[in-house]
Amino acid sequence: MIVSDTPKPGADSSAPQDAPQPSPDKGRKHSDFAYQAVYRYLVSLISEIETDARVKLPSLRQLAERLDVSISTIQYAYSLLEKEGRVYSLAKSGYYALPVSGVSFVSGSADVLERLYVHSRRPGTLVLSSDEPALLLSLDNPLLLLERELVRQYPRQQAPQFQPFGELELRTALAVRYTTSAQRYWHADDVYIGADLRSVLETLMAALSLKHATVLVESPCDWVILRLLQAGGVNIVELPLLDDGGFDLVALEHLLQTQPVKLLLMSSGLSVPRGSLMPLAQRQHLARLLERFGIWLLENDSHGECAFEPGGPRMRDLVDPDRLVVFASFERIMGAEAPFGYLLSRHLGAELQRHFLLRSFRMSPTRQKAIARLYSSGRIDQHLATLRRLLQERMTHMIGLLGERLCDSLAFVPPQGGATVWAQASRPVDMRKVFERLLERKIVVAPGELFSLHGLHQQHLRLCSTSHRHLDQALGVLADALRLEQLD
Template identity: 60%
Template structure:
């Protein structure tokens, strides 16, 4: 079957096949899709497998059935794209979710090698082990087995150790960070963040009226020690947020000596530190020094998500904190996250049996290979237009235009060719990175990357500022 991975369930491959057919139908009205029997013969799977894939698409509103006529793709107008407006982020989001778009802005490393099949298999096994067990409708702090597994994974020594009661799991990372902002009283407080910074985090801080001071990452990947020192001495900084290892979207790693100097400076000022570990497992070189290896654990909090390494089937966010437990518990109770206990147990078992580590070994290798292919293509096709920051991990590449260009207009031009990029200004609240772009290198084979890069090169030349 075309596109079938060894770890797929058959219906998943059928689902992807049908999704491609539907995406190709945009602009062709009510396209009739293959019959159950015809598709079963074509793909060499059972009719029940085809039926299940169609039923999933029907629930999503992507297809509809007509008695005695079969299934049809739901037509999508090609004229309802949001191509202009003041909210650039909204425009990126809307267009990235449209069928048929080439999403060069994506940051989804796990989609290159998702762990959904082992996760779902483990879940099925656990459902047999725990038949009809009465389970609570809500788990305010997360499943104990998973919290214990995370505490063990983050423990590196008798001094730098964590316990299950210091781990909090929420339905998604956004919900966890919203609680943290409330508990820490960050409204109208001053927070220092690395820049560039994830746009979702910046928007959360902005919505909470947090005063954000951006600390730009230098060209060599270092954090500016003198700038941070001056900020800590002159500003009432409530919190400093740093990346555990990779700064994303740059994909760069601060040298160990710079990391030690920053950690020592933060320790001298007794600063609260929030470590972003969403990409900590995605460094190409394992065993790199992380901030939590250097900082006082009593002044440290860590947040992350499973989604970047497992995939969308594990969308939970989590937080590790040795303090504020009463307030955190109260707000997690008030939020009353509804989390699947069996799904959380399945994730915990994948950590416990070493399956996550095996998966990460393969995922890092694949990401590194794709990074090499993408950077080579960028240098060959756009070497005279873009400077590439060589990523040390992750699923994206940070590039800078060598000419002064209007990147927003570049973005708009590419939308006309059904290509979505992420302009660098999204990763700052203070107008930084206006000449930068984030590009994905984990792209499916259904799109022509060379053609998309050709469109990008044309747009960069046309929008150059004299």
């Protein structure tokens, strides 16, 4: 039988039989279906098209020979893109791409964050502003395979399960994960799961009654967290981190003596975007200050697993557990298929239960069970060991390129973990203009001003180390922009 390069209408859209069947217990080399690699290749190919006219894509036979896979694998990848509306087929002609016009994405707003978001979604853009460690190694495939297996195992519920605080199995797994001793323990009842990190933080802010309260925040700080606090009417005081990853503890003690601070928001271990670890002696001194002044600790553990090497006790292991709340999300270490956020608190039960009941999160119990199985089976620890190695390898490569291309333009402390480099211009520059110059070349970086609400970090920027496409050329463009925008 002769196989046509163009699939017939109504062709079977199931996955090709020759696609490898991954197991959740295998490493990355067995984690992808063949058609997924082809899909990613085609997405990259379409993204490089910079015209509004329709563009003919390679035929099934051409791609099969180029990528050394079967025609049915190519056909299935094309069918996925066709369902998404990114390609279309013409009988006896082949597949065509009609990319989204970059013009429709252009924002006239002067707001830097809005422009960053808009331009990051333009076709063909190199995004050096992101912070997504799981891009190097996600658990999407094992998670979905586990979910499919659970659907087969469990009978269909005749009535929807009502678990307003999250799936019990996952809450139990997290309680076990965070328990470190007979004194530092957690129960499932101390764990609350929400749809994503943003909604969990919004619920927590309501439970803590943070409106008009004074909150200390380590700086630089994630812009999502900063803007949530700002929108909630919180009085934010930013505490700049020093080059060694710690605070000026003398200045902090004076601040605690003079202002009615309710809580301190800081990272559990690895501070992102700096990628720094606070020295243990500083953490211990800080814990004593919080105890002395009766300050709550709100610990951000979203990147706690991303340090290249163990960093000793976390802040939560040093402070009074009666004044501790921990929050994080699975997405940073697992990938986009695990968007849920969660928090742990031993002493806010009544308020958290009330506010989580009011939010009425609708979340897949099966997906939550699958995440719980990744923890209970030890699969998450295998994944994290590999992810840390990949992050460190990519960071080493990034630092090498920065040394070659930007040694005279940028200064930075090599990160101790994570997927970003926090760099400062060696000479004063207009970083806003640097940002705009790069946008013109379809390169997006994150200016330091985004990580502060009070004008800090104007000479800084964040670069991600997970990107590899055209990275060397992009850093050359960045070096030129920094040179051209120097301030007299």
